[in-house]
Amino acid sequence: xxxxxxxxxxxxxxxxxxxxxxRWAVLILISLEQRTMRFNELRRRIEAISQKMLSQTLKSxxxxxLVNRKVFATVPVTVEYSxxxxxxxxxxxxxxxxxxxxxxxxxxxxxxxxYDQGExxxxxxxxxxx
Amino acid sequence: xxxxxxxxxxxxxxxxxxxxxxRWAVLILISLEQRTMRFNELRRRIEAISQKMLSQTLKSxxxxxLVNRKVFATVPVTVEYSxxxxxxxxxxxxxxxxxxxxxxxxxxxxxxxxYDQGExxxxxxxxxxx
DNA sequence: CAGGATCCGAGTCGATACTG
DNA sequence: CAGTATCGACTCGGATCCTG
Numbered sequence: 001x002x003x004x005x006x007x008x009x010x011x012x013x014x015x016x017x018x019x020x021x022x023r024w025a026v027l028i029l030i031s032l033e034q035r036t037m038r039f040n041e042l043r044r045r046i047e048a049i050s051q052k053m054l055s056q057t058l059k060s061x062x063x064x065x066l067v068n069r070k071v072f073a074t075v076p077v078t079v080e081y082s083x084x085x086x087x088x089x090x091x092x093x094x095x096x097x098x099x100x101x102x103x104x105x106x107x108x109x110x111x112x113x114x115y116d117q118g119e120x121x122x123x124x125x126x127x128x129x130x
Numbered sequence: 131x132x133x134x135x136x137x138x139x140x141x142x143x144x145x146x147x148x149x150x151x152x153r154w155a156v157l158i159l160i161s162l163e164q165r166t167m168r169f170n171e172l173r174r175r176i177e178a179i180s181q182k183m184l185s186q187t188l189k190s191x192x193x194x195x196l197v198n199r200k201v202f203a204t205v206p207v208t209v210e211y212s213x214x215x216x217x218x219x220x221x222x223x224x225x226x227x228x229x230x231x232x233x234x235x236x237x238x239x240x241x242x243x244x245y246d247q248g249e250x251x252x253x254x255x256x257x258x259x260x
Numbered sequence: 261c262a263g264g265a266t267c268c269g270a271g272t273c274g275a276t277a278c279t280g
Numbered sequence: 281c282a283g284t285a286t287c288g289a290c291t292c293g294g295a296t297c298c299t300g
Contacts, residue, residue: 014153016231016238021151023144039282050274055283065241076281077280086237093230100223101146107216108146111195169262180294185263206261207300 019064020094024049024057029083029091030098032067036082066090149194150224154179154187159213159221160228162197166212196220 019025024046031037031045043054058081061067066087072078083091149155154176161167161175173184188211191197196217202208213221 013228013231013235016235017156017228018153020227021153021156023148023151026147026151051283052275053273056273063242063245064238065245066238071282074281077283079282086234086241089234090230093226096223096226097150098143098147100220101143104216104219105143105146108194108196111216112193115193115195173262181263182295183293186293201262204261207263209262 019060022057024053025061026094028054028057028061029066029087029094032081032083033088033091033095036080039079039081042081061087149190152187154183155191156224158184158187158191159196159217159224162211162213163218163221163225166210169209169211172211191217 027046027049028042031042037045039054039058042058043049043051046054058067058069062069065084068080068082068084070080070082072080157176157179158172161172167175169184169188172188173179173181176184188197188199192199195214198210198212198214200210200212202210
């Protein structure tokens, strides 16, 4: 077995990372973690998302085996989206990330303020490295 | 205390999520988790990154209080980048994500294959939802 | 060595209109 | 209801050139 190297652009691990990078994908995962939803339900839930991005993102999530798409032949047609078991494991991992965000957002905000103010006071460190 | 809602575009939690979305930021965090590095060291480590993206991403990471920037008045000048304690906690969380990727990348790849082949065989589910 | 400044093409995203 | 198709605005990021 070769160990995956996210620094190699060809590494599939990188592709997964890129998926996480998709903000819409993350929001969809979080939504579906709570319960199965229909297309327009998701649309209302996420609010800012355009219908194009929603259908597009759902499609790629389905392709990755993270989301189930179930069509019911009602009139008009009904489509239910839910997490697959695989998708559930991912959404839990992502949850750890949102937890970090909620916990440390204050520190980040403070750091930003300090940085933005202190632009006039450039620390002149002078000690040589070695 | 209001609880942060990542579905609200104005929520700071969302901003953190967006940072994670940045592939370069993630790669830099991972790199610096291993050890302190200089600018061109990082450049070589990450390979595909352009110098523009590197300096740009480093700057925002520094602003967020995730990365330390230390300048030494040598000739020519030396700059060392390292993780802050805060940055270290984040990189560990991110690590959980890369772990998921390495673990499940196979399942994702299989799902993609199935999806790409089965495009001619659209499952006609007919059972009404409720 | 560590960056800043500029130019510019490719891709992304939203808005809009239409369909089964 | 659950999408697809098209188009244009905008952004991102790479390439290139330059500096202290």
